[in-house]
Amino acid sequence: MAASASKQDKLMPSANDGNATRRRLMHTRSVTCEGFLRDDGLWEVEAWLRDTKPFVQRADRFRGELKPGDPVHDIGLRLAIDEDMTIREAEAMMRATPYPTCVEVEPILQRLIGERIGPGWRETVRRKISRLETCTHLAELLGPAVTTLYQTMSYGKNPEGRDTLENQQNSGKRPFFIGGCHSWRTDGPVVAAMFPQFATKPVAKD
Numbered sequence: 298m299a300a301s302a303s304k305q306d307k308l309m310p311s312a313n314d315g316n317a318t319r320r321r322l323m324h325t326r327s328v329t330c331e332g333f334l335r336d337d338g339l340w341e342v343e344a345w346l347r348d349t350k351p352f353v354q355r356a357d358r359f360r361g362e363l364k365p366g367d368p369v370h371d372i373g374l375r376l377a378i379d380e381d382m383t384i385r386e387a388e389a390m391m392r393a394t395p396y397p398t399c400v401e402v403e404p405i406l407q408r409l410i411g412e413r414i415g416p417g418w419r420e421t422v423r424r425k426i427s428r429l430e431t432c433t434h435l436a437e438l439l440g441p442a443v444t445t446l447y448q449t450m451s452y453g454k455n456p457e458g459r460d461t462l463e464n465q466q467n468s469g470k471r472p473f474f475i476g477g478c479h480s481w482r483t484d485g486p487v488v489a490a491m492f493p494q495f496a497t498k499p500v501a502k503d
Contacts, residue, residue: 324348326347326348327345328344330342332448332449332450334449338379338454340380340446340449341375341377342375343373343375344442345372346372346434346435347371348434350363367393368393370434371392371393371394372435373390374389374406374439376406381413382446383412383413383414384410384413387408387409387410389406389432399432402430402431405435408426409422475495483497
């Protein structure tokens, strides 16, 4: 019988024969996003991406030795938006990076101030910030940060005892999420029940 596996050396079932396959933890990436309602009425998200490895990384020409758990990347961003999803504040925070030049991109997100999150958002980001002007991981972090903002705003400013869709149903406007996934397709039962004014008839199948 195989010895018990440590956290870094786990056993996982094989998809082929059900036997246990040993695997070694080599890398951990954690993404944490928190959404806030500020006293000034703005909605804010703070997002962090952190990469660590469970072994010693020897010193290179740019930084010293990294011990197990020391961050390879520790990169954050903050966005503040108004009720119309227009960005009022934006900043990047590069706490740990593999190269000293990485911190040079910290001011880049300020170019998004005044832009509106909504249809065409990804194209807006590509137009305002080119690939070689930013950090790959910072650009990746914009995705979960923005979806966290939607979740942050979903109950409105007085959330206690309310349903998550109440604001959307009372507004009379087509919610951003309709047509965005399988459950929220316009010809599906969820839209028909929750937002019948935006529902479409299912396409007849041959």
